[in-house]
Amino acid sequence: MCGIVGYTGKRPVVDILLDGLEQLEYRGYDSSGVALKCSESIKVYKAEGKLKNLREELAPHAYELTKSTSGIGHIRWATHGSPTVVNAHPHTCNCGNLVIVHNGIIENYKELRAELEAKGCKFKSQTDTETVAHLVASIYGEVRNLTKAVQLATKKLEGAYALCIMHNDEPGVIVATKRNAPLIIGVGENEFYIASDVPAFIKHTKKAIYLNDNQVATVTPDALKLEDENGMIISPKVEQLPWEPVALSKMGYKHFMLKEIHEQPDVIRNILVGKLHTSDTPIVLDEVKLTKQTLKDLNRIQIIACGTSLHAAMVGKYIIEGFCGIPVDVEASSEYIYRKTVTDAHTLVIGVSQSGETADTLTAIKQSKSRGSHILIITNRPDSAMAREADSLVPVSAGIEVSVAATKSYVAQLTSFYLLALYMAEVKGTMEQAELTALKAEMLILPQKIEQILAHKDEIQRCARKYSNTRDFIYIARGINYPTALEGALKLKEISYINATGYPAGELKHGPIAMLDETMPVLSILMKGSVYEKLLSNSEEAKARNARMVALTNSTDPKLDDLFDFIIRVPEVNELLSPIIAVIPLQLIAYYIAEFLGKDVDQPRNLAKSVTVE
Numbered sequence: 001m002c003g004i005v006g007y008t009g010k011r012p013v014v015d016i017l018l019d020g021l022e023q024l025e026y027r028g029y030d031s032s033g034v035a036l037k038c039s040e041s042i043k044v045y046k047a048e049g050k051l052k053n054l055r056e057e058l059a060p061h062a063y064e065l066t067k068s069t070s071g072i073g074h075i076r077w078a079t080h081g082s083p084t085v086v087n088a089h090p091h092t093c094n095c096g097n098l099v100i101v102h103n104g105i106i107e108n109y110k111e112l113r114a115e116l117e118a119k120g121c122k123f124k125s126q127t128d129t130e131t132v133a134h135l136v137a138s139i140y141g142e143v144r145n146l147t148k149a150v151q152l153a154t155k156k157l158e159g160a161y162a163l164c165i166m167h168n169d170e171p172g173v174i175v176a177t178k179r180n181a182p183l184i185i186g187v188g189e190n191e192f193y194i195a196s197d198v199p200a201f202i203k204h205t206k207k208a209i210y211l212n213d214n215q216v217a218t219v220t221p222d223a224l225k226l227e228d229e230n231g232m233i234i235s236p237k238v239e240q241l242p243w244e245p246v247a248l249s250k251m252g253y254k255h256f257m258l259k260e261i262h263e264q265p266d267v268i269r270n271i272l273v274g275k276l277h278t279s280d281t282p283i284v285l286d287e288v289k290l291t292k293q294t295l296k297d298l299n300r301i302q303i304i305a306c307g308t309s310l311h312a313a314m315v316g317k318y319i320i321e322g323f324c325g326i327p328v329d330v331e332a333s334s335e336y337i338y339r340k341t342v343t344d345a346h347t348l349v350i351g352v353s354q355s356g357e358t359a360d361t362l363t364a365i366k367q368s369k370s371r372g373s374h375i376l377i378i379t380n381r382p383d384s385a386m387a388r389e390a391d392s393l394v395p396v397s398a399g400i401e402v403s404v405a406a407t408k409s410y411v412a413q414l415t416s417f418y419l420l421a422l423y424m425a426e427v428k429g430t431m432e433q434a435e436l437t438a439l440k441a442e443m444l445i446l447p448q449k450i451e452q453i454l455a456h457k458d459e460i461q462r463c464a465r466k467y468s469n470t471r472d473f474i475y476i477a478r479g480i481n482y483p484t485a486l487e488g489a490l491k492l493k494e495i496s497y498i499n500a501t502g503y504p505a506g507e508l509k510h511g512p513i514a515m516l517d518e519t520m521p522v523l524s525i526l527m528k529g530s531v532y533e534k535l536l537s538n539s540e541e542a543k544a545r546n547a548r549m550v551a552l553t554n555s556t557d558p559k560l561d562d563l564f565d566f567i568i569r570v571p572e573v574n575e576l577l578s579p580i581i582a583v584i585p586l587q588l589i590a591y592y593i594a595e596f597l598g599k600d601v602d603q604p605r606n607l608a609k610s611v612t613v614e
């Protein structure tokens with residue numbers, strides 16, 4: 001959440017910062033700003049809303065700013081204070097000589113603010129960040145050295161931060177530091193980049209230094225000095241990034257989300273390469289570093305995640321318990337970290353995260369690691385902070401996901417869970433060979449089945465249009481597709497702002513059924529298998545309350561024609577694999593409703609793709 005970019009070198013800085021911020025727009029897009037070192041002073045430009053507004057703000061000054069070769073920029077997802085120009089970063093001290101950009105939350109900012117106000121600092125914004133600007137500036141007044149001032153100031157900060165700071169009296173110098181928020185330095189020829197994420201500078205350099213917590217980097221065009229918080233010199237580890245610059249293109253699709261939905265068959269194919277060769281050969285998961293013995297000794301698994309990744313985790317629980325007979329708990333990371341969790345060396349802790357940097361999940365992982373659990377991370381970012389904590393790393397290889405609403409990364413997480421559960425079942429010998437072979441054979445043809453659904457998307461679009469005027473939407477399912485109902489509802493909420501809720505269908509009559517009348521659409525995820533008949537009865541109960549019934553089904557049962565007003569059919573699939581198939585039409589329904597309503601599909605209001613604050 002929030003993106004930081006910094007540059008010091010010999011080239012004009014403005015476009016480097018703006019292009020870098022554009023690559024980080026997935027982290028927030030409610031306001032943005034840059035601070036540029038000019039001959040006499042540091043100039044700050046800010047704008048509310050999307051980055052294009054900042055570009056417009058800077059356009060009239062383009063010529064005069066070409067001489068500026070160092071600066072910092074920020075794209076914001078508001079935590080403290082509404083998304084206004086005043087609250088946008090960079091923030092400054094009272095005289096404007098010190099500028100700062102920040103990602104994270106300073107938890108003790110109120111106390112610090114009171115102290116600084118008592119000393120005469122005048123605050124302009126409601127942000128926690130401005131406190132750091134005044135704090136560093138007041139220490140700078142005594143020590144006259146920006147690095148030293150930052151080291152002393154950060155000792156007083158509680159919470160999470162990635163910071164980039166400049167001072168007018170130290171031209172060309174940027175000081176960067178972090179704690180529990182990402183910050184990476186790109187190393188060029190007589191130039192350095194600083195950013196929250198690699199895409200911000202990958203087109204300029206592939207050499208990078210990942211800052212560790214509490215390290216302080218001081219960069220000038222010609223040198224980098226890395227120290228710890230006490231000023232001890234650290235030798236920097238420069239890594240070669242295995243990245244290619246990606247031209248983010250919609251490839252003719254109207255939105256990234258639609259493109260990413262269409263990429264899902266290939267995402268599954270890519271994941272299976274090298275891991276699942278044929279239905280008769282064992283799964284290869286070299287990434288899992290648990291020995292055969294440790295796997296056998298495991299008495300418990302905990303899976304922790306947030307949002308869409310949490311829904312993948314819920315499917316993971318269902319199949320790992322079913323295939324391997326190991327008890328699995330699933331918990332939202334934000335709940336896990338604030339209670340006394342029981343975890344030890346016989347517990348496998350699995351963290352699931354598209355971005356690999358979600359603050360709550362990262363904290364949870366660190367907690368369980370300190371208690372001796374083996375940490376297995378399923379992530380789309382093998383270079384992320386979470387991946388760096390992993391004992392076993394399962395990269396989901398979905399490629400960059402631009403749309404804020406997760407689609408292909410979810411299907412990739414599910415695919416990875418299937419591989420993991422089948423692999424563990426093979427090692428532990430907990431599944432019949434025939435069942436293993438049948439499931440593996442069907443996994444290999446999932447991509448074709450998704451392609452069949454995508455080929456009939458017009459029908460789903462028709463359904464979406466029919467229900468796009470609704471204020472509420474209920475999704476029901478049972479068993480392994482209960483998480484699919486939650487995910488379908490989450491997708492719809494996120495991008496259309498319709499109040500959608502997923503329920504385990506058996507729970508309907510314990511309360512939610514009171515909501516049903518002729519205005520309420522109820523979508524039933526009716527996959528053939530162990531709970532089909534039960535769910536059919538629950539759907540009848542909803543129909544009896546006049547709800548507008550929609551079925552998502554792989555059944556051709558003629559009874560359904562009387563029960564449902566609209567039926568979306570998907571290909572036959574083994575119940576155990578059906579979450580991968582069932583979610584595709586739900587992603588499309590959410591997409592088409594949002595598109596029909598004219599919403600900003602790829603960048604929905606109030607959201608950010610990477611949630612780096614707790």
Ligand code: F6R
Pocket residue numbers: 306307308309310352353354355356357358361404405406407490494609610611
């Ligand atoms: C929903 C969505 C979010 C994320 C959640 C966790 O479309 O994208 O709910 O799933 O913020 O993010 P990661 O997976 O990066 O940990």
